[in-house]
Amino acid sequence: MTFARGIGLVIGLELRQRVRGVAWYVLIGIFVLLVGLVTALLWGVSSGYDSGGWLYSLIVYFVLLLGTLATPAFSGNSINGERESGTLATTQVTLLSTWQLVLGKFVAAWVSSLAFLVASVPFIAIALVLGNLDAATIAVSILVLGIELGVLAAIGVGLSGIVTRPLFSIVLSYLVIAALSVGTLISFGLLGSVTRSPATYTYVGYDAPSYDEETGEPIDPVCTEPVVSHSEVPRFDLYWGILAANPYVVIADAAPGGFDTHGNPSNLFSALSSGVRSLQTVPELDTYVNDCEAIGTGQTPPGYKTPQQVHDGAVPSWFAGVGIHVLLAAGALWWAWARTHTPAGRLPKGSRIA
Structure with missing residues (x-):
């Protein structure tokens, strides 16, 4: 036989x-x-x-x-x-x-x-x-x-x-x-929640006596004093590899494509995969936002990343x-x-x- x-x-x-x-x-x-x-x-x-x-x-x-x-x-x-x-x-x-x-x-x-x-x-x-x-x-x-x-x-x-x-x-x-x-x-969830890192958030705003009626931009803005706040942020980025052993995550992460022309998920696979891959991002521990300086120089905050950009920029598991x-x-x-x-x-x- x-x-x-x-x-x-x-x-x-x-x-x-x-x-x-x-x-x-x-x-x-x-x-x-x-x-x-x-x-x-x-x-x-x-x-x-x-x-x-x-x-x-x-x-x-x-x-x-x-x-x-x-x-x-x-x-x-x-x-x-x-x-x-x-x-x-x-x-x-x-x-x-x-x-x-x-x-x-x-x-x-x-x-x-x-x-x-x-x-x-x-x-x-x-x-x-x-x-x-x-x-x-x-x-x-x-x-x-x-x-x-x-x-x-x-x-x-x-x-x-x-x-x-x-x-x-x-x-x-x-x-x-x-x-x-x-x-x-x-x-x-438990490991990411109990593992925390100290984070500092600094914000500089402005006061404006009036605003332009056509553009809505402030006229003669005056910068305010920096406001500093301290907090602790969970570090899920240290444990995202645990989810690699989840069979539902495995199927979602392996399936290619799944995004529309605007970069949004078009099925449950891409929605779950982009969400899991976003957990790889290390949180900002020292954030500085100066809205007053942005007005003076014409700079704008960093653009929003679509789920597809987050998905493509992370490591598959x-x-x-x-x-x-x-x-x-x-x-x-x-x-x-x-x-x-x-x-x-x-x-x-x-x-x-x-």
Whole structure:
């Protein structure tokens, strides 16, 4: 038996077991209903054309959200569930190797999670009809989404081989995924809030007895005394790298484009990405504003940066996030192989021997 054929046998067995259950179809039906509701609402509140980018990005995030909620449920007990029921030992005495068993279960869980993406294809077609959506955004976001769903599946299958009890492995899978999705946001917010630097703000204004009626410019302005204020500013710029491990940020940061002619976001990806990249900016700790001097010299304050300018001027982080997730997934699968490999010098408590 070739290595690929062994993996294919495990994949076939796993998928046939899933499609026999009613719960799987109910879950797909709920997902289609939710995405359809969001599509109808967005179509109703938008002007119609040029809203496809927002709809498409919402659909992608819906797929990822349901993947984080459903994948641990059907992958977190794939190995230890069979160990507990006594069927794993029977499989291990066949010609299947441990790697074929682990990888087959991983690919089956990955394919199952991709079913949500397939179910969303009709709504993606509607987003294309609405317009303002380019091929690069679709291709990159779907590719990264597929990788992230694979990471979720690998975490669940890996923990099912590492932890003995199915219930504990499922709960632990949810905790690990929650740490990546929500824990990164909480830790970033807390660390950035408690880390502060002293800042000084100096302002020089002016008093004018009258103003020109045509131009509105002050006549014979008199500069006031500088007003100095001191405060402490949070240093989120020191911890923005934590958000690189967030799967939602990874997809948003990887998707190219997504800005209109005015430099404003045209989908949820670019809105989130430009917001996260703006956190890299070091805050001004010594600010001096002289409105009086600006009037005398005709100088104006620095211009406003559009979200696109902020996005393009910052450092992308999606590749680091993908690397972290792939290493985490590979480590979980390797550990599951080590715990499931036979012959074993030490078996987990409660294991059965064929």
